[in-house]
Amino acid sequence: MALKTEEMILNMGPQHPSTHGVLRLELQLEGEIISNVIPHIGYLHRCFEKHAEAMTYPQVIPYTDRMDYLAAMYNEFGYVLAVERLMGIEVPERVEYIRVIMGELQRIASHLVALGTYGADIGAFTPFLYCFRDREKILHLFEITCGARLLYNYIWIGGVSQDLHPDFIRLTRDFIKEFRPNIKELNDLLSYNQIFIDRTANVAALSKETAINYGITGPNLRASGVKWDLRKNDSYSIYDRFDYEIPVGSGERGKTGDCWDRYIIRVREMEESLKIIEQAIEQIPGGDVTSAIPKRVKPPAGQIYTRVENPRGELGYFIISDGSLNPYRIKVRAPSFVNLSVMGELCKGWMVADVVAILGSIDIVLGEIDR
C-alpha cells in the first residue's frame, strides 16, 4: 500500500528579507525537496513603457534611471546609445571616455551590492558592510560629478550633462588604489571560506545548453562556461580600445555554473572593470562634452534595437520613433526578467534552505523586472 503524499505549497511572500525586492516565490515542495518554483512578479510595476510615450526623449532619461536602480548609469547609457544611433549623432571622444568610466564604476558598485547581500543571505553579516563601505566611495565619486548618488540623469542624448569635476580623476585613482586590496580582503573573508563554499559550490549548477535555451545573459551565462560578453562580442562605444579579460566559470570548486561560480565571476569582473577604468583615465582626452547635444531631439521615423552589457546581463532597448518629439514606443529587454525565468529549473531537487542561496546568486533587481 503506497503512502499518499501531497504536494505542499509554500509561499515566500512579497515581503521577505532575502528576496531582493518585492518578489513572491511560490515553492511547490515534496517534503523538504522542491519540485517547482513559480515567481510572481508585478509588485513594482510603474508603467515605464507607457509613461515614456508621453515624454520627450530627454525627459525619458530620469525614468530609465529608475528601472534598475542599482546600475542607473548603464540604463541611461543603453537608452542614449539607441537614440543616438537612430539620429545618427556622433559624440565627442571625451564623452565616450566619460561614459565608459561611469559605466564601469557603476558595474563595480552594482556587483558590490550583489556580493554583499549574497553574503548576508548566507549568514555572513560582515562582508555586507565592507562591500557597502567601498560602494560609498564610488557613490561619492558620482556625487561630486553630477550631484546625485543613485539616480543620476547624467548621460544625455549627444553627450553628458556636465563635465567631470576637476578632482574626479585624482579621486578615482585613489579609489582604485584602495579597492584592489579590499577585493583580496573580501576573498579572504568570504569567497574561499570553507563554510561558504559548502553552502554554494555544487548547488544548482546551470549547464551551458540550459542557459542558452533560457536566454540567460550576463555573469550567470559566463559562469556556465559560455564566453559571451557584449562588450567584446558586439562592441559598442569605445570598449574595443581597452585591454581586459572576460572571466568564465570553470567549476573551480564544484560543478561549472554552480552558485559559487556565479559569485566568483562577479568578483573577477570587478577586477577587470578596475583595469578598464585605469586605462580610460590615462587615455581620456580634453574637449567639450556638451557640444553635440541637440537642441531638440527629434529622431527620424524608424525603429532600432540596441543592447548593452548591464551588470546583470544584456539590456536591450527597442525604440520606435514616428518622427515627433515623443517616442512612439519604447520596449526594454530587462536582463533580470529573463534570468529569473530559470529559477524553476534551477531549484528542482534542492531544499528550501537553498532557494535563498540560488536566488541571491542570480542577482535580480525587481525594478528592472517589473519596470
Place this chain on the structure above:
Amino acid sequence: MIYDWLTEFTGSEIIAAFIQGWLPLLFFILPFVLVAVLAERKVSAHMQDRLGPMRVGYHGILQTIADLIKLLQKEDIIASANDKKLFNFAPVLVFVGSYAAFAAIPFSGAFIGSQIELGLLYIVAVTGLVVAGILMAGWASNNKYSLLGAMRAAAQIISYEIPTLLIILTVIMITGTVNLYTLSEMQTSYFWNWMIFGGPEFGLQKFLLIPLMMMGFLVIFISMLAEVNRTPFDIPEAESELVSGFHTEYSGMKFAMFFLAEYANMFAVSAIIAVLFFGGFQSPFGYLGNSLGWEWLVPFEQFFWFTVKGLFFIFVQMWLRWTLPRFRVDQLMAFCWKYMIPFAFVILIIAGLITVL
C-alpha cells in the same frame, strides 16, 4: 569558604545554601549579561568599521538598560490557539537550564555554588533541560515554522552533546575527578600546568598529551558553539530562511528571558572550557597576594582570572559569529556525525591508552 562564613552568619545551613545559590546569579550573571549584550553590539560594530550604540549614556553604555525597559513594558501576546501552559513554561525551562549550570562552576578559590562531587555530570544533565524548553516553545507557538525551527534546534543540541561528553570523559579520565573545584585546584601555579598543556604531572605523559589536548579543545569548543546556537550553527535563531525560529511568537519579557538565557549559556560554556582546559580560576603565573603577603587578596585575584578567561572565550565566540556564514542544517549534522564524533572518539581512545600506560 563563603559557605562557611554564611552558615556562621545566618546560623542555619539551609538559608546559607539558599543565599549561596543566589549569589552568582544576582551579582555576577545578570550584570554580566547586561554587559555582554552591549559588548556584542560594540564588538560587532567595530569589526564592521562602524560605531554601534553611541547615544544612550557615554558611548552607549546604558543601551542594554534601555532595551530591558523597552522589553519590560511590551505587551505580552499569547495567541488564542497557543497551548498556554507550555507557552508560559518554555522560557522558564530554558532560563533554568542555562542558569542552573552555574551552581557547580567554581568562580574562585573561595566560592563555588555548591560542592557537588559530580559537578561535570550535573552540568551536562541540567543543560539538557534547554532542549525540552526549546521544543516546548516551538510546539506551543502553534506555528509550523516555529516547530520546524525548534525541531532543528533540538536535533542540533542533542547531536552536539555527544562530542562534548566524549571530550569531557577524556579529561575526566586523565585527571580522575569529576568535581570542577578539584579540577581547578589541580591545575595550580603556572600556566604549563594547565590541562591544555597536558596536566600538572611532569613527565612523558604530559608531552604526549599536548597535541591531543589541543585537538580536544578544538572539538569541544566547536561542539559547545553548537550547543549555544551561535553562528555558524545558528539555524534555530537567525532567520531560518523563512522566519525567526522557535522564539518568533514570544514578545516582551519572555523573549528577554530567551535572550538572557542565551548569553548566560555562552558564559557557562566559556567557563566550563576554561575550567577544563585552561586552569579555571588559577592565574598563569603565581599570585600577587601570595608574593606580597596579603592572603585575603588571593580569592579576588582568582575571581579576576576566572572572569578574564571567560570573557576571552566569549570574545572568541562573538568574533566567530561575525566572521562566518551559516551552515545548512544537513551540513551541520554531517559535520557533527562525520567529523566531530570520530575525532572525539579517537582522542578518547588515545588519551585513555596514554593514561593507562
Place this chain on the structure above:
Amino acid sequence: MINYLQRFWGGLLTILIGMRVTFKHMFVPAVTIQYPTVKPELPERERNRLYVNMDDCIGCDQCSRACPVSCIDIETVKSIPGEDLGKTSNGKKKALWVIKFDIDIAKCCYCELCVFPCPTDCIYMTDVYEFSEFERSSFIYDFVTLTQEEIKDKKKNFAEMQAKKDAEKAAAAKKSTAGGAEEKAAKKDEPEIKSDSEKEKE
C-alpha cells in the same frame, strides 16, 4: 582518508584567515558619522531642494516644460506698456509678471532637467535635504513675490488693456470694411479714444 583530513584542515585554515581579517578591522577607525550632530560635507554640485530666485525669473516657462513629472506650475500675465519691471541680473529686461510659480517638491524627481534650460539661471538646486513637513499641502512651494492685491491689480490692468486693444481692433476693422461712409463715425470715435488715453495718463 587524506581527502577527509585535508577538507577539515582546509576548512580550519580558511576560517582562521577570515578571523584575522575581522580582527584587523576592529582597529580600523569607524567610517560612519554620528548623523544629527555631525553632518556630512556635501559637494558643490549637490542636487537637493529646488530654489527659484524670483528677481531673475522672466516667466519663460522653459523649466515647466522640461520637467518630466510636471511639478512646476507657472502662470504669467503681460505687463502693460510703460510699466517697468526691472532687469534680471544678466541684463535682460523683464516683460511678464509672474503671478503663479508653484513647485510641488513632493512630486519633484530631482533630475535637474529644469535647471539647464533656464536662460537667467534663476532656478537651481540647493543642498538642503532636511525639509520634512507634517502636511502634504505644505510641500507645494510658492515662489511668487507679489501679494494677492498686486496680483489682482496686474490681472485687472491686463484685462483692461486687452479690452481696450480689442475695442481698438474692432473699431479699426469697422473703419476699414465700412469705407468712407463710416469715416465720420470713426472720427467721432477717435476723440473718444483720445479722451480715454488722456484719462489714463492722468
